[in-house]
Amino acid sequence: MQQEAIQEITQAPTLEALQQVKTKYVGKSGLVTKELGALGKLPPEERRARGAEINVVRQAIDAALQEREGILKRAALDEKLASEAIDVTLPGLPLPAGGLHPITRVYDDLIGIYQRMGYEVVEGPEVEGEHHNFEALNIPWYHPARDLQDTFWLEDGRLLRTHTSNMQIRYMVEHDPPLKMVSRGKVYRYEATDATHESMFHQLEGLVVGEGISMADLKGTIAEMARGLYGPTAQVRFQPSYYPFVEPGADFAVYWNNPRGESKWLELGGCGMVHPNVFRAVDDLREAAGRDRIYEGMTGFAFGLGPERIAMLKYKIPDIRYFYANDPRVIGQFRGELG
Ligand code: DAH
Numbered sequence: 001m002q003q004e005a006i007q008e009i010t011q012a013p014t015l016e017a018l019q020q021v022k023t024k025y026v027g028k029s030g031l032v033t034k035e036l037g038a039l040g041k042l043p044p045e046e047r048r049a050r051g052a053e054i055n056v057v058r059q060a061i062d063a064a065l066q067e068r069e070g071i072l073k074r075a076a077l078d079e080k081l082a083s084e085a086i087d088v089t090l091p092g093l094p095l096p097a098g099g100l101h102p103i104t105r106v107y108d109d110l111i112g113i114y115q116r117m118g119y120e121v122v123e124g125p126e127v128e129g130e131h132h133n134f135e136a137l138n139i140p141w142y143h144p145a146r147d148l149q150d151t152f153w154l155e156d157g158r159l160l161r162t163h164t165s166n167m168q169i170r171y172m173v174e175h176d177p178p179l180k181m182v183s184r185g186k187v188y189r190y191e192a193t194d195a196t197h198e199s200m201f202h203q204l205e206g207l208v209v210g211e212g213i214s215m216a217d218l219k220g221t222i223a224e225m226a227r228g229l230y231g232p233t234a235q236v237r238f239q240p241s242y243y244p245f246v247e248p249g250a251d252f253a254v255y256w257n258n259p260r261g262e263s264k265w266l267e268l269g270g271c272g273m274v275h276p277n278v279f280r281a282v283d284d285l286r287e288a289a290g291r292d293r294i295y296e297g298m299t300g301f302a303f304g305l306g307p308e309r310i311a312m313l314k315y316k317i318p319d320i321r322y323f324y325a326n327d328p329r330v331i332g333q334f335r336g337e338l339g
Contacts, residue, residue: 001025001031001032001057002057002060002061005021005025005031005032005057005061005064006060006061006064008021008024009021009061009064009065009068010064010068012068012072014072015069015072015073015076018065018068018069018072021065022065025061026058026061026062026065032054032057032058032061035054036051036054036058039051039054096335097335097336098335098336099331099334099335099336100334101323101331101334102311102314102315102317102323102331102334103202103307103308103311103323105311105334106307106310106311106314107184107202107204107307109228109229110182110204110225110228110229110305110307110310111182111184111204112228113224113225113228113229114180114182114206114225116228117180117221117224118180119180119181119182119206120179120180120181120182121181121182121183121184122167122171122181122182122183123167123183123184123185124161124164124166124167124170124183124185125161125166126160126161126185126186126187126188127154127158127159127160127161128158128159128160128161128166129157129158129159130157130158130159132161132166132169132170133151133159133161133162133163133165133166134146134149135281136169136278136281136282136285137165137166137168137169137244137245137278137281138244138245138275138277138278138281139244139245143244145243145244149162149163149189150162150189150190150191151188151189151190152188152190152199160187160188161187161188162187162188162189163187163203163205163304164183164184164185164187164203164204164205164304165205165245165302165304167181167183167185167205167207168205168207168245168274168278168302169278169281169282169285171183171207172207172209172279172282172286172295173282173285173286173289173291176292176294177209177210177211177294177295177298177300178209178210178211179207179208179209179210180206180207180208181206181207182204182205182206182207183204183205183206183207184202184203184204184205185202185203186200186201186202187200187201187202187203188200189201193320193321195318195319195320195321196320197320198308198320198321198323198324200324201306201308201320202306202307202308203304203305203306203307204304204305204306204307205302205303205304206221206302206303206304207274207300207301207302208221208300208301208302209274209295209298209299209300210298210299210300211298211299212299213273213299213300213301214299215248215273215301217301218271218272218273218301218303219236219238221301221303222236222238222252222271222303223235223236226254229254229310230254230256234254234255234256235254235255236252236253236254236255237252237253237254237255237265238250238251238252238271239251239252239253241270241272243270243272244275245272245274245275245277245278245302246270246271246272246273246274246275246301246302247272247273247275247276248272248273249270249271249272249273250270250271250272251267251269251270251271252267252268252269252270252271252303253265253266253267253268254266254268256313266309266313267309268305268306268309268310269303269304269305269306270303270304270305271301271302271303271304272301272302272303273299273300273301274298274299274300274301274302276296279295279296279297279298279300280295280296282295283295283296308320308323311323315334317330
């Protein structure tokens with residue numbers, strides 16, 4: 001039996017097969033176990049010798065089982081390691097690189113220019129109160145300028161801001177002059193969309209307040225921005241325009257060389273000297289918040305522009321709606337480039 005058992009053990013091909021052999025011989029009702037159980041039926045004088053004999057067999061089987069188990073386990077481990085081995089020489093899976101959205105790139109250019117001039121960069125709420133979006137900016141409810149900036153209203157009476165100019169108010173309530181800030185963010189208009197109009201777009205607002213700030217400072221600042229965007233020979237043009245929150249107000253344009261080799265004026269945004277009524281509205285809000293009235297008599301300028309215009313020309317994007325459609329054929333062109 002010992003010989004047979006050991007042969008079966010050394011030939012067991014797998015751990016499962018070995019387990020079966022183990023059960024067959026030394027399990028609860030295995031052959032060796034049965035022999036041990038039968039000892040009781042022997043006459044006492046034979047028991048001892050027979051018991052010793054069976055024990056030798058059992059020990060030999062146990063030792064063989066243990067040895068075989070060790071061999072099979074090692075083999076299984078080797079196989080597992082071999083099957084799970086990583087071939088580090090295989091080329092990796094390509095991971096598509098992201099890229100910055102064209103609007104983000106233009107923002108980065110613009111903000112870089114203003115940061116170099118010492119401006120603080122802020123953002124603000126897109127859901128805004130009527131007061132901050134209109135009234136405090138010298139646009140009372142009856143003012144026709146409201147028609148130009150029709151917007152989306154929330155049921156609680158708030159609205160989606162129509163411009164980033166709301167941040168002029170918020171910033172001045174929180175900060176004392178002298179100050180220089182630009183504010184970036186999304187703005188909304190209730191209007192039909194076409195190739196150059198969207199109901200959501202972006203703006204960059206600028207505000208400088210201090211004593212003795214003049215229109216010359218405004219023009220110099222816009223010219224500096226134009227040179228930052230279009231190189232040292234860029235020129236700027238100011239045309240009188242009307243915005244209720246500035247006086248005088250102007251639209252500004254940059255002379256630039258378009259891809260067809262023509263030089264054209266590109267209308268970029270509006271600007272002007274902060275209207276005294278705006279300072280007054282800020283002081284009223286400050287007073288209500290327990291802060292000093294400090295803006296009356298100050299001077300300052302403000303400007304606002306949209307990065308979409310710049311990005312459409314810079315990246316030759318013919319329709320503003322492409323920016324937000326998440327069409328990979330459009331935005332995929334900006335993959336992997338970070339500037
Ligand atoms: N808020 C104006 C708009 O959305 C743009 C603008 C014009 C901003 C003149 C200004 C400014 O700060 O001085 O049409």
